[in-house]
Amino acid sequence: MTVMEQRGAYRPAPPPAWQPRTDPAPLLPDPEPHRVLGTPRAAGTDPALLRRLYAETVKGRRYNAQATALTKQGRLAVYPSSTGQEACEIAAALVLEERDWLFPSYRDTLAVIARGVDPVAALSLLRGDWHTGYDPRTHRVAPLSTPLATQLPHAVGLAHAARLKGDDVVALALVGDGGTSEGDFHEALNFAAVWRAPVVFLVQNNGFAISVPLDKQTAAPSLAHKAVGYGMPGRLVDGNDAAAVHEVLTDAVRRAREGGGPTLVEAITYRMEAHTNADDATRYRGDAEIEAWRDHDPVLLLERELEARGLLDEAARTAAREAAEALAADLRARMNADVVLDPTDLFAHVYAEPTPQLRAQEALLRAELAAEHEGAPE
Template sequence: MTVMEQRDAYRPTPPPAWQPRTDPAPLLPDARPYRVLGTEAAAKADSELLRRLYAQLVRGRRYNAQATALTKQGRLAVYPSSTGQEACQVAAALVLEERDWLFPSYRDTLAAVARGVDPVQALTLLRGDWHTGYDPYAHRVAPLCTPLATQLPHAVGLAHAARLKGDDVVALAMVGDGGTSEGDFHEAMNFAAVWQAPVVFLVQNNGFAISVPLAKQTAAPSLAHKAVGYGMPGRLVDGNDAAAVHEVLADAVAHARAGGGPTLVEAVTYRIDAHTNADDATRYRADGEVEAWRDHDPILLLERELTGRGLLDEDGIQAAREDAETLAADLRARMNQDPALDPMDLFAHVYAQPTTQLLEQETQLQAELDAEAAGPEGAVR
């Protein structure tokens, strides 16, 4: 059956091109980022959830610090820290059900760890050992994505396929503000809205695409406003307010799971550390700007709320810090062990059925390794 033959597919007198397909007003984000901490809404927040978020934030901050130190010790090739963005990372992981999928970017290692990925395995890519050091299917966490925004169409495809199969699954895709300038972002948003795929896009607007500030990337009122052009809701949230990020993402996930389609969430946050350990951030931003954001630290905001309401005391703070130190010590000890690598693993997990060319390359490498092991007498001449 062709499109022309389908019932109601062809209309001799289509509506005028200027007529909006939907009312844009409900899709528009709020004028200011949504907040919970420090407002009346905080009193309604689940106290157990707030304490859980706090513990994960403290662990995440220590994890970032330890991973950054490992780069200086030569144990990691590179590490894109999410210090200052931990509220986005933790909320994204905790808001999902076990059956849902998380699609992280290269900066979202902490989100993967908070989702249950082993901390060492989460760093394997950044160590240069494997393309992905963990089983994506076991954790429902896609591989950390280094190319900007290419994980977004993958998330849409998985979410759309799950809906076609009747699976009750939501995909949450994370991306930075720089990634919204990529074509993959446009394609993913457009497909998601047209298909009404159960996917949530979380844009962590940390102010810079490496050294390029947001003002040089877009003239839109906010990144959340971009959602309207695709026909999906846009939400603007304070990315350092863990309770607010969790609430907004929870609403978006529930909306997607109920068949309401995708949502674009822009979390306004700040990258405290440099882009990576190879970047000198002092060349494009002032120290005063960084210090101003330290006063809006996600851990400080949540700790202030919890202690002010009598939900956290010094013992609780110390317990969270000790738990974080245990995590760091274990990570440090295990990362200081040289991994046992097998060069033949280069050919594993490439294709379900290896190609002829891949088999030839595998045979060639094995011959070279055998000759090297045999010494000078066995060397290929």
């Protein structure tokens, strides 16, 4: 008891009865990941959608393999393969309307390509070029984000601004499980929920943040449960089930477009290959773990469903593989062509209006290049 209380000058009022502002029950994810393929729910899935998901995942698998080979040939500086995660990548791109925006992380090259970006341009950043390789406004695809989760607040800001302007736009932001440990993730979810921004967050939980397993990152029952703390729904989906991911994301995008606010979707998937070509995955996981996921491969799940429904014959299978090989061949041919570099690009786009110092430096470089050219043997 304080001195003021002893003197009778202070009488604390009892706290008012606390009432939760939001019933958490509707926000909680299902106890098991949502699945479609291989279940009775698959009967209601559009056959044309299943065929397209299959064709795109087959192409994505081949693209991953070709890009990985290009790193070994020195044509790419680094490539974070998404082999095993193709269902998430393709479904994320296909659920968006042309007017919507995609905010990818560094591993989401397949989603960028499925959105319509040139396959070679999508690799510019990973090739070590000084720019992202494509015009984000043309394709409504933000640059591949190498820093973890920094694209998430950008997605919220764009979605919120679009709503203030009256534009019918939804932003879909992709992030890995490692990104959920970053401050940007929490800030983005908080802002999105408070502003009821039309944005969907897709967490591709592949089990590892490089080499850090999920249980070393969080003690939450699932990453989808984190949504409740911000006041948005959390959804849990089988990330290798392309039809299920497409269904859950379609619902989330529709909800956002109708003014329902953001949704956090956690897709349970697995990275079959190393974090990047610079990673030695054998240091933190064994072959048995990888083999356990092979029977749940996203391409295999689609093949089984299509075959069971009589939607995949040998001609269709061959057509998908040939399209994938054509993509890989075009990628090889164009990536193996040496890039013509202009040293003066060093001064381009530094400032909207170049400073006098920058102009002087550029003039000096041009003079040196001209002198070297004049002195070069014929």
